[in-house]
Amino acid sequence: MKALKVFSAVLLVFILVGSAFAADEIRIGVYEPMTGQNAFGGQLTVEGIKLAHEQAPEVLGRPVKLFIVDNKSDKVEAANAVKRLIDKEKVVAIIGSYGSSLSMAGGEVAEKSGIPCITDSATNPLVTQGKKYYFRMCFIDPYQGAAAATYAYNDLEARNAALLLDVAQDYSVGLGNFFKKAFVKMGGNIAGIYKYQSGDQDFTAQLTDAISKGADFLYIPSYFAEGAIIMKQARELGADFYIMGGDAMDNPDLVKIGGDAAEGFSYTTFPYAPEMPDMTKEAETFTKLWRDKYAGTDMSEPNANSALGYDCYMFVIDAIKRANSADPEKITEAFATAKDWPGVTGSTTINETHDAEKPVGIKVIVNGVQVYTASVQPEM
């Protein structure tokens, strides 16, 4: 009996002390694909988040604790991950996920619980559409499509553009439409809109027709697997137009597969690269921190995904500071009212649809290397 009393007393002390600690620390959740098909992007993002956490381990004088969950590149797992972070870990804000479909699955859960989320790189407009608690650190596809058109018209002086779209991918069709809108508005002409389906390997008919219509520019907002083949076939058919794609082309294998045909290919991407000209102070700091931390590993060079992860964490910390509270509702409000927040990936303003309005980066393949050449403010 006595033993039980002592035990209870000890337990009580533990519970009190424990809850005191729990109240003291601020818990932030992260759900990213650490395994599966999107693991490449997810892992880089998480490293960026960790690096930021090392820089800012506390806010409002309270320690920040990170809870990182692997969503396994799977929609069901993503929803479960968010559920676990909210119900079990009691987080006040969530970062994630790489991949639009994963973010959409997680967003459904977070919306019901009223926990603010910010995605690092999901560009599909649907991720935040009609959501009170979901935000993003990156631009959306309409913005990206318009940026491609702006760059094509102003920098490449294209006037007669052909589009080759993957009708099986919303991403591709969406980008194509926004490109067309912006390009026509600026005064360009659309030579033709051609379509194919994911997995197709023969584009000769579409390309032959585009060449005969005198196109001086080809927009292929597709995934790099088809993109590389399209480039090759276009050059084999003697096409000399510029070819441009979207952020899904950002893959080191593009040059390996495209070979000579990839030369001069350009694509829109997130506005950060370690080799970019005129870096902001934030970008310089981040690049140096990353290189110091990962020197000598196979991740010695930072990339846009890690920069977006870093920005997400810092943005959450900044929001907690501005809200002067770790209450989810107040953090959500602080997210929504962010204006000209200086991030590694550019100055960030959250608009009413919860998207970050920031410049779009342009990379061009020169001598087999992807070179960051410009940041474009699209003409919508």
Added chain:
Amino acid sequence: MTGQMFVQHFFNALTLGSLYALIAIGYTMVYGILRLINFAHGEIFMLGAYFIFYTGSLFNLPWVVGAVISIVLCALCGIMVDKVAYKPLRDAPRISALISSIGMSFLIQNLAIVVFSGIPKPVVRPDFFVKIMVIKGVRILPLAVIVPVVCFVLVLGLLFIVYKTKPGLAMRAISKDIETTRLMGVSVNRIIALTFGLGSALAAASGIMWALRYPQIQPLMGFMPGIKAFIAAVVGGIGSIHGAVIGGLILGFVEIMTVAFFPELSGFKDAFAFILLIVILLAKPTGLMGEKIEEKV
């Protein structure tokens, strides 16, 4: 559409059609003998492309040697597939073997993802195949000429085997009446294995040429061409070798010319292939060259 443009499209279509034709022959041969649609055929085609990739990239073998090795390996794979998935089901209802072949197709696809990884791989092509010839403004890849020629030669060789040799005679006998052939002392299983070997060797040949034409390979690359070639075989008349060649060419032309004449319909390229299939099945169920099939009682 200028004449020059038309010729360009014509050559694009001829190349694609010949590749379909080669794959379709494999479907047709196996069907003619076993009345079985071998859905794993498209996967053998994919393996052919991977074998040529690995002989070149891992062992640095000359291209021709790699092609021979790839064809031999694929023939063995085809025989293996038969041994594992179809032979135990010889006397089972036909539907069982069909389902087994679909299972085999998924098995090989997923094995390939595990073994080769899902990331597309670039195929290095000998210059000889990709030195573009410009004839009066029409740009022709040597492949556009080589593929139909190779296809033609292989089909001739196959016809010779089927119509002029003893095993060929056995094949034709099996396709007429498997039981009687067995009673005549023909080793039926061996002939069936030979059929699978030949069909798979042709699939490998087309896989190799496909990889030269579209120099990027991935584990699911066999699925769509496999389905298309199957349509080609049905359109031409399943069970007929001439029919498979004609069907393949028709399909290649339908796909390319759809886009050439109606660019706005380019997204429906595959739909036209399937519409063609439905029309043929409604109008002439045995296909263009097919014989009247008498259901064996």
